Amino acid sequence: MFDLTGKKAIVTGASRGLGRGMAAGLHQAGAEVVILDISDEAEATASELGASGPSVYAVKGNLGDKTERERAFQEALERLGGRVDILINNAGVHDRRACMDLPLEAWELVMEININAAYHLCKLTGEVMLEQRRGKIINMASMLSFIGGFNATAYAASKGAIAQLTKSLSNEWAGKGIQVNAIAPGYMDTSMNKDLHADAVRYPQVTARIPAGRWGTPEDLQGIAVFLASEASSYITGAIIPVDGGYLVR
Numbered sequence: 001m002f003d004l005t006g007k008k009a010i011v012t013g014a015s016r017g018l019g020r021g022m023a024a025g026l027h028q029a030g031a032e033v034v035i036l037d038i039s040d041e042a043e044a045t046a047s048e049l050g051a052s053g054p055s056v057y058a059v060k061g062n063l064g065d066k067t068e069r070e071r072a073f074q075e076a077l078e079r080l081g082g083r084v085d086i087l088i089n090n091a092g093v094h095d096r097r098a099c100m101d102l103p104l105e106a107w108e109l110v111m112e113i114n115i116n117a118a119y120h121l122c123k124l125t126g127e128v129m130l131e132q133r134r135g136k137i138i139n140m141a142s143m144l145s146f147i148g149g150f151n152a153t154a155y156a157a158s159k160g161a162i163a164q165l166t167k168s169l170s171n172e173w174a175g176k177g178i179q180v181n182a183i184a185p186g187y188m189d190t191s192m193n194k195d196l197h198a199d200a201v202r203y204p205q206v207t208a209r210i211p212a213g214r215w216g217t218p219e220d221l222q223g224i225a226v227f228l229a230s231e232a233s234s235y236i237t238g239a240i241i242p243v244d245g246g247y248l249v250r
């Protein structure tokens, strides 16, 4: 039921952090994986994850650029032999400047990567999945899909939008064999949070509010990623699933 043998996946932003964790989870469950990422780390990650089992490929591309991401998607699709069963729209950026310090261009960059690129990749992947009449799309939401956060106007707006995109698209494609869901991680220990980690005031405040008593790790997302990518979740669509050690319901 959770077996992904023979499935083909694209995971964006998987050279490190949560994306890498989820790509490793899909691969362990049997999927062939393309890591689509702007970073030079992508090649090394693909070699490490693909050292045994199905192939793992690295495709370099800047998701902040419309033309570039279309090219990168086509390259990823070619690597997978023209089929894609699973898309994880994971790549994302945060800009922690206060509203009045955040230039409009910085707002636009967060929106371009976190929501516009995700929408574009849903459309590009949708062309293939609708033809196949089968597919799994997993978007990366956040606690800031539900709450506003602090010094996070662009990020929170983009994560609110991705939750709504997930719900709306799930309705369109539910009858066509495609499930569209989102994972909403809590506070996770990755490089995105290194500034927060170093903040002597906010780090202990955040940690104290997590009922599980610890920050999440990339491994904590493997189970949910495999579940949402597999037949086990075939009647689940439009869900925004918190994986947060209980943060949201405290």
Ligand SMILES: NC(=O)c1ccc[n+]([C@@H]2O[C@H](COP(=O)([O-])OP(=O)(O)OC[C@H]3O[C@@H](n4cnc5c(N)ncnc54)[C@H](O)[C@@H]3O)[C@@H](O)[C@H]2O)c1
Pocket (backbone or CB within 6 Å): 012, 013, 014, 015, 016, 017, 018, 019, 036, 037, 038, 039, 061, 062, 063, 064, 089, 090, 091, 092, 093, 113, 140, 141, 142, 143, 184, 185, 186, 187, 188, 189, 190, 191, 192, 193
């Ligand atoms: N870390 C958290 O606490 C947390 C919480 C909730 C949601 N998220 C979301 O999870 C996702 C992954 O976050 P993370 O913590 O692993 O971050 P991270 O910074 O460790 O990793 C982000 C990845 O995205 C890639 N990337 C960034 N810009 C890109 C671009 N323009 N084109 C292609 N790739 C690009 C990076 O190279 C990197 O591999 C993001 O969408 C983030 O918003 C993270």
